[in-house]
Amino acid sequence: MAVLSVLKNTVLLLVYILSSCGSPSKSNNKDQSTKLGTTTLESEPPIIVAANRTAKYLPLLNGKKVAVVANQTSVIFKDTAPLTYTHIVDSLMSLNIAIKKVFAPEHGFRGEADAGEKVVDGKDEKTGLPLISLYGKNRKPSKEMLQDIDVVLFDIQDVGVRFYTYIATMQLVMEACAAQKIPVIILDRPNPNGHYVDGPSMETEHRGFLGMTNIPLVYGMTIGEYANMINKEGMMENKAKVDLTVIPLENYDHFKDYNLPIRPSPNLPNNTSIYLYPSLGFFEGTNINAGRGTEFQFQRYGAPFLDSTQYNFKYTPAPNFGSKTPKHNGEICYGKDLSQMPKMKTVDLSFLLDAYQNSTDKKLFFLTSGFTRHAGTTKLQKQIETGLSQEEIKLSWQEDINHFKQLRAKHLLYD
Numbered sequence: 001m002a003v004l005s006v007l008k009n010t011v012l013l014l015v016y017i018l019s020s021c022g023s024p025s026k027s028n029n030k031d032q033s034t035k036l037g038t039t040t041l042e043s044e045p046p047i048i049v050a051a052n053r054t055a056k057y058l059p060l061l062n063g064k065k066v067a068v069v070a071n072q073t074s075v076i077f078k079d080t081a082p083l084t085y086t087h088i089v090d091s092l093m094s095l096n097i098a099i100k101k102v103f104a105p106e107h108g109f110r111g112e113a114d115a116g117e118k119v120v121d122g123k124d125e126k127t128g129l130p131l132i133s134l135y136g137k138n139r140k141p142s143k144e145m146l147q148d149i150d151v152v153l154f155d156i157q158d159v160g161v162r163f164y165t166y167i168a169t170m171q172l173v174m175e176a177c178a179a180q181k182i183p184v185i186i187l188d189r190p191n192p193n194g195h196y197v198d199g200p201s202m203e204t205e206h207r208g209f210l211g212m213t214n215i216p217l218v219y220g221m222t223i224g225e226y227a228n229m230i231n232k233e234g235m236m237e238n239k240a241k242v243d244l245t246v247i248p249l250e251n252y253d254h255f256k257d258y259n260l261p262i263r264p265s266p267n268l269p270n271n272t273s274i275y276l277y278p279s280l281g282f283f284e285g286t287n288i289n290a291g292r293g294t295e296f297q298f299q300r301y302g303a304p305f306l307d308s309t310q311y312n313f314k315y316t317p318a319p320n321f322g323s324k325t326p327k328h329n330g331e332i333c334y335g336k337d338l339s340q341m342p343k344m345k346t347v348d349l350s351f352l353l354d355a356y357q358n359s360t361d362k363k364l365f366f367l368t369s370g371f372t373r374h375a376g377t378t379k380l381q382k383q384i385e386t387g388l389s390q391e392e393i394k395l396s397w398q399e400d401i402n403h404f405k406q407l408r409a410k411h412l413l414y415d
Helices: 002-020 054-061 088-094 166-180 223-232 271-285 350-357 370-375 379-385 390-395 398-409
Strands: 065-070 075-078 084-087 098-104 130-133 151-155 184-187 198-201 216-218 244-247 300-303 313-315 333-337
Touching: 054 151, 054 184, 054 244, 065 088, 065 166, 075 088, 084 088, 088 098, 151 166, 166 184, 166 223, 184 223, 198 398, 216 398, 223 244, 223 398, 271 350, 271 370, 300 313, 300 350, 333 350, 350 379, 370 379, 379 390
Parallel strands: 065 098, 065 151, 098 130, 151 184, 184 244
Antiparallel strands: 075 084, 198 216, 300 333, 313 333
16 A cells, blocks of 8 residues: 555656646746756766655655755756746645645745845745744754654755855754654755865864865765765764665766756856855955855956956946845945856865955955855965965865865765
């Protein structure tokens, strides 16, 4: 009977997706309509995200009281042109999966809040489900929040950068579930920056929500691989371990290109911004604007105090979707346009060094603690201030990177 129930639910889900395609959910990113699963060679089979592999996880949800950790990227795709999809919460509820609540990360359940903006509890208008914020006064689910839950399902698109907060939310959820002996299911998604490992490693004394484990800035793992590693290696609080199931991707490897069809957050509008994010994300800890308040977020940088004689590019940030109060709002910023940069294969410090060297007042450059929280170390700021080259700085990362690669290798699920 259990097998028949699973088969019935799978068939119903397919019918639901097909019937929903006439009025699908759509991305709020107008300039990103690339077909799902685009790979390096057109002859290669498309990448299938774990959310689409319903037969793998529906048996684990049937008859259970479920909490879902989700945002706007938590969708089941129908691979057609134009791309259509249904939200996983809507899909599972149509199958009578007993979803009791939704936990929302930074940017909220619908992905509309600014970076750093408090996300409040509420109710989802479409489903009536209670929404519990994990980016407000609580960042870890409490015992009371989990008391009526049998299993937690986590499905969020990550971009593979340590200070991108979705992996911190996942870790805190895993720790909370470990304490209450509640199983966790991770639906894996591709990492667009999964083809390399680079950057300074987090130091223990600087751990926080922008980096909870001692890993390099770019760690080259899918969110499922990362979950496996921190669970098996005892990297969570008190070396806790949770009953973890990772539903893997199909047809994926770390060197396949993957075009994200939905913005993972308001200020990462396309793959160019995602590839540049590890390098330009350092500017979040400075007074340099990294494109917030423009339509080219994380594809340019500038500030009023950069030497205007050194740049032939300028722009003026203004409030927009995803950035209500951008740095240097309404001021002319001098800097560089990087919107035509090819796919990045390393963390590039040249932008950071360029901006620092061309600051007319270097006292304005670094924020008091923000830069250390993003870099994960105090060393990088000191290296920049003393005039070290990119090659010299990156050489200082190598021992930690090599050690991490050995650890990482044990937990990779894909070639």
